[in-house]
Amino acid sequence: MNSVLNFADWAKQHQVRIEDVLDEVLPHTESTPQKLHSAMRYSVMGGGKRVRALLCYAAAELCKTNEALTDAAAAAVELIHAYSLVHDDMPCMDNDDLRRGKPSCHKQYDDATALLVGDALQTLAFEVLSTPELCANANQQISMLNLLARASGTSGMAGGQAIDLDSVGKTLDREALETMHQLKTGALIQAAAMMGAAGGNITQINAVQAYAENIGLAFQVIDDILDTEADTATLGKTAGKDADRSKPTYVSILGLQAAKDFADLLFKQALQVLEPFGIEARRLRELATFITQRSF
């Protein structure tokens, strides 16, 4: 049935689905501590395009991962992403007042609440994905948990964030920049696809990994291009902030046109590794287009 939907409808269907799953797993606003629960929902619900969840669902479709496990993995990766945004926006980090077109969590609530929100969202990601009896094969679930943890920690997202902090005002060469982005953004994007694949057939797993590496990096290159070109209203977050703070970007190192060419190369490489899989990889292919041609 999914195969007859066009991409926009498939994406919409799965954006609604992940929103429902997140709504179900987030604690209710009526239960104590209410302010924390309210701030967690404020920071997670109705936000973004859910690219990571979509990658998880698309890879699960290719690898035939069971639905309950895929829902949990997709929710977990979105919760990790949401936690990272809340903490990144805090005054001691990027000090950003705007997120997804709304006041960021620490502006809407306060710094202490934002700290706890990020902490609790991270925990919730691992709680959701460690739900007992989610699938018949607990080893697959352990693999997914470990993929998520490795992508989020110091050899992934948190590590990239630390390198990013250290790089303000410094000149990074292209290799150092790629390492930083690979950890900060790429690792979690990759993990999203790999988690979707990890609960199913292992024959496609190397291809999904190669696809995810290219798409993860492309995502960041596009981010830098958008940060240069777009205005704040379109992005829903403060535009041009990296350049303002002398943070190195792909655009600042390569120049605008070369950055665009590089994103195009990564896009083509991502498609190439999916060639053997025909129609079953169509959602991953469509997502590659969606990510590299986005304006958000």
Next chain:
Amino acid sequence: MNSVLNFADWAKQHQVRIEDVLDEVLPHTESTPQKLHSAMRYSVMGGGKRVRALLCYAAAELCKTNEALTDAAAAAVELIHAYSLVHDDMPCMDNDDLRRGKPSCHKQYDDATALLVGDALQTLAFEVLSTPELCANANQQISMLNLLARASGTSGMAGGQAIDLDSVGKTLDREALETMHQLKTGALIQAAAMMGAAGGNITQINAVQAYAENIGLAFQVIDDILDTEADTATLGKTAGKDADRSKPTYVSILGLQAAKDFADLLFKQALQVLEPFGIEARRLRELATFITQRSF
């Protein structure tokens, strides 16, 4: 062999052991990002009496949980505890400059680093405990991960922290105070024992749970008594700070003597549930004494 050791030697043996496990799982200071890795080690190593790890080992001894799984669980619970201390000490929370007799993480490094240290330590806890092929029964490992996550999130530690924040300057009744402490401190102490038990025989699990509930609460009551009586040098952290900030404590609500009597009652209840298990529960019994008679 363990059964012939006196408690002090058993505790010392397992304190050395958890220190070795933590040293092994923490990222090396030489690898990038070095500052983050260095700050993580600063915040974890050589700190505290490792009460949570000892509870985990003691329960594992009673329930015959396998060693690799117990090491991972003990390390994970200590990493969660360490992350919570780093974030609690930050300026937007308790703003505490002293921890375990040393400058707290944000004083030794900076706020942004402390934020990332806490984040990365939490992730590392789940990474360590989700190591693939740690034990033959992946379902037991999933149970442990879920116990840890539930004890750390909004229905556990983070929830208690949020209630604590909201309670500054307010008058809590005893029931509300118990709920707050049960979440903030008790839940993780309980989880430590329950995780040690979850990888083994399930016949003792209800007793371990009842034991852990009493000990978790006793731990906090003693904390309040020590906060009133001890000086900063003995505690290795700032003494009297809760009273200073008009935070309700067991001493402020019950009075000093009644708080001591209450801790004694909890201690006796903890011992009572272990009665059926004879010598195999001796380490849990000795830990109950250690915790309720401590001066740290």
